[in-house]
Amino acid sequence: MRHFRPIDESKPIELEIDAEIYNRAYRPYLLRHRSTEIYYGGSSSGKSHFLAQRAIEDVLSGGHNYLCCRKRGNSIAKSVLNELTKAISRLKDDHLFNSVPSQSYITCSNGYQIVFAGLDDVEKVKSITPKKGVITDIWVEEATEAAANDLKQLRKRLRGIASYAGQRIKKRIILSFNPIYRTHWIYQTYFEPVGWKDEQREYTDDGLSILKTTHIDNDFLDDDDHKELESEADPYWHNVYTLGNWGILGDSIFTNWRTEDLSKKKAGFDRIRNGLDFGYSSDPNAFIRLHYDKRNKKIYIFDGWDSTGLTNPQIADRIKPIIGDEVLFCDSAEPKSIQELRDAGIDARAVKKGPDSLLSGIKWLQEHEIIVDETLQPIINELTIWQWRKDKEGKSLPIPEDKNNHYCDSLRYSTEIERQGFFGDVL
Ligand SMILES: Nc1ncnc2c1ncn2[C@@H]1O[C@H](COP(=O)(O)OP(=O)(O)O)[C@@H](O)[C@H]1O
Numbered sequence: 411m412r413h414f415r416p417i418d419e420s421k422p423i424e425l426e427i428d429a430e431i432y433n434r435a436y437r438p439y440l441l442r443h444r445s446t447e448i449y450y451g452g453s454s455s456g457k458s459h460f461l462a463q464r465a466i467e468d469v470l471s472g473g474h475n476y477l478c479c480r481k482r483g484n485s486i487a488k489s490v491l492n493e494l495t496k497a498i499s500r501l502k503d504d505h506l507f508n509s510v511p512s513q514s515y516i517t518c519s520n521g522y523q524i525v526f527a528g529l530d531d532v533e534k535v536k537s538i539t540p541k542k543g544v545i546t547d548i549w550v551e552e553a554t555e556a557a558a559n560d561l562k563q564l565r566k567r568l569r570g571i572a573s574y575a576g577q578r579i580k581k582r583i584i585l586s587f588n589p590i591y592r593t594h595w596i597y598q599t600y601f602e603p604v605g606w607k608d609e610q611r612e613y614t615d616d617g618l619s620i621l622k623t624t625h626i627d628n629d630f631l632d633d634d635d636h637k638e639l640e641s642e643a644d645p646y647w648h649n650v651y652t653l654g655n656w657g658i659l660g661d662s663i664f665t666n667w668r669t670e671d672l673s674k675k676k677a678g679f680d681r682i683r684n685g686l687d688f689g690y691s692s693d694p695n696a697f698i699r700l701h702y703d704k705r706n707k708k709i710y711i712f713d714g715w716d717s718t719g720l721t722n723p724q725i726a727d728r729i730k731p732i733i734g735d736e737v738l739f740c741d742s743a744e745p746k747s748i749q750e751l752r753d754a755g756i757d758a759r760a761v762k763k764g765p766d767s768l769l770s771g772i773k774w775l776q777e778h779e780i781i782v783d784e785t786l787q788p789i790i791n792e793l794t795i796w797q798w799r800k801d802k803e804g805k806s807l808p809i810p811e812d813k814n815n816h817y818c819d820s821l822r823y824s825t826e827i828e829r830q831g832f833f834g835d836v837l
């Protein structure tokens with residue numbers, strides 16, 4: 411049971427929170443305070459819910475303003491807000507917080523706030539100022555989507571002194587995620603230097619805390635949930651999503667790529683191609699923008715974003731300022747979506763697909779060097795983990811996994827014109 415001290419004389423908050431509402435594994439972390447805190451592991455292990463619960467407690471106790479962010483701006487509100495709303499509704503006094511669904515913040519009756527922002531909108535992140543005090547806690551959800559540079563920028567947001575009721579408040583960055591692959595910058599920055607082992611559960615020093623959890627730590631799942639999480643047959647996904655281990659990759663489809671800071675080079679790009687893979691609910695739509703250096707057989711991917719839950723007119727609104735009158739190459743399987751983009755003023759065209767277009771498109775791309783801007787972490791992640799399917803003996807099949815290949819699809823669509831020399835149909 412935790413008691414909150416009165417927030418201010420005019421509006422004292424008397425609230426008792428029962429320890430039973432927290433998963434046991436996380437209880438020791440309620441009062442943990444490190445400048446970097448990592449909560450990672452298998453899916454449905456209760457990470458997001460715990461961090462939402464703790465954010466609510468911190469804000470209630472005064473002096474803390476949270477910034478919650480994620481690479482995909484429009485999904486932050488949905489995922490984190492859901493957990494926050496659930497956490498608030500379990501308090502005995504849920505009127506202590508108010509949120510307006512169309513706005514990207516929640517305000518506590520003491521004036522402190524939880525603000526949401528997408529890392530894809532850097533300017534917005536820079537300009538956020540809470541109603542009262544400063545940002546003290548930054549929670550990056552699905553942090554493996556963020557680039558190393560995004561984190562540097564976020565740290566800058568934490569500069570300055572925060573205090574409350576005469577006490578200094580320590581600031582922190584909290585990262586939560588499923589560990590997708592071992593060569594990821596998060597592993598190299600935080601795990602490798604401390605000699606992290608898969609079987610380890612936690613690590614703490616003065617500045618860093620790491621907690622690994624899996625679905626077994628989540629007391630709020632039922633037997634069917636646990637069974638479903640255990641049943642993942644693919645060894646890579648089982649290792650990452652069920653066991654919460656850093657992924658070890660098998661046979662990646664693309665190894666012919668590297669990252670670079672393209673911010674200066676991009677002014678000279680003149681053979682620009684744009685591609686879009688459609689998605690809406692569970693799969694995201696993925697937009698990619700690249701420059702094709704035909705002579706040197708190089709493909710420079712210098713822009714891209716993905717999102718879920720956007721309608722085609724909303725996608726068009728976001729793409730139009732980027733591509734203007736240029737052509738957007740799309741999946742021919744969705745003529746209605748293409749028409750909707752055209753109605754919204756985008757020169758969207760369907761890419762013709764032959765029976766072996768997937769494999770020959772992959773082969774053509776493998777003959778090039780692909781250079782990705784270092785800020786485009788979701789594209790880097792996809793290129794790293796897209797693999798050939800394996801048979802029961804673990805031998806690679808000539809069939810690409812049909813998972814996490816959204817940018818790779820839009821990469822193929824956008825370069826079909828270069829491979830096949832046709833310009834795409836207006837349906
Ligand atoms: N303390 C809790 N009380 C109630 N429900 C919880 C609690 N912790 C987790 N859950 C529920 O369990 C499910 C998985 O938890 P979640 O936090 O989304 O896991 P993760 O972020 O690790 O994938 C969600 O539906 C969540 O609301």
Ligand SMILES: [Mg+2]
Binds near residue numbers: 458459
């Ligand atoms: Mg989560």
